Amino acid sequence: MHIHIRKTGTHLGVCLSVLICLFLAVPANAAAVALTFDDGPTAKQTRAIVEILQKEDVLATFFLCGYRLEEYEEIASLLADPDFELGVHGYSHQPMNDLNEDVLQEELDSTAKLITEYTGHTPTVMRPPGGLTNDTVQKICTQNGYPIILWSVDPEDWRPGNTADFVSSRVLEQIRDGDIILLHDLNRRTTDALPDIIRELKQQGFEFLTVSELAERQGVALESGASYYRFSPNSG
Numbered sequence: 001m002h003i004h005i006r007k008t009g010t011h012l013g014v015c016l017s018v019l020i021c022l023f024l025a026v027p028a029n030a031a032a033v034a035l036t037f038d039d040g041p042t043a044k045q046t047r048a049i050v051e052i053l054q055k056e057d058v059l060a061t062f063f064l065c066g067y068r069l070e071e072y073e074e075i076a077s078l079l080a081d082p083d084f085e086l087g088v089h090g091y092s093h094q095p096m097n098d099l100n101e102d103v104l105q106e107e108l109d110s111t112a113k114l115i116t117e118y119t120g121h122t123p124t125v126m127r128p129p130g131g132l133t134n135d136t137v138q139k140i141c142t143q144n145g146y147p148i149i150l151w152s153v154d155p156e157d158w159r160p161g162n163t164a165d166f167v168s169s170r171v172l173e174q175i176r177d178g179d180i181i182l183l184h185d186l187n188r189r190t191t192d193a194l195p196d197i198i199r200e201l202k203q204q205g206f207e208f209l210t211v212s213e214l215a216e217r218q219g220v221a222l223e224s225g226a227s228y229y230r231f232s233p234n235s236g
Ligand SMILES: [Zn+2]
Pocket: 038, 039, 089, 093, 128, 129, 130
């Protein structure tokens, strides 16, 4: 059939045969999610988080702060692993919706420069502290080529008093294909919850991808300055 269609010599025939071959060659994708860790690197948690991710062989994304990169250069080098995507979380962790264009530009540039200097990664995604964005943030992100990555699952690992069990159950009870999970590289409860989250989701058949890979998998072309909460299947 393949050859027969090609013999017709029409553009349509060739396109159809290519489509059929692609369809047959690509297996159905597993459900996938993105783990994201904000506010690092930190002396207390980064190393342990990286070890868990590497041991479980899963991909993840870190949104890093410039001032912490400067403070923990050596720890930052642990994030050089190509299985990690590194994004910009601003230099100072001030709410970006309070900043003027010049300050905002400097927040993005200085952090991106430190990421590249310490890890060799070139960041292509941005998450504003607290998820706070406005027209100015969007404008500067558009000019600098950064899509704005927010989240769809927030297990509140940042809230004092929450336990590791609370954090893992909050993730597991609401997870769907294409979700972006907000975690922090800050507190022990997050690190303690992580093995449970990863093993349980693996058992349920979920794959772990970086934010950019998850978007691609789900057929979403990331646009600079646009905000993304999750990448639902076939949303592209
Ligand atoms: Zn933050």
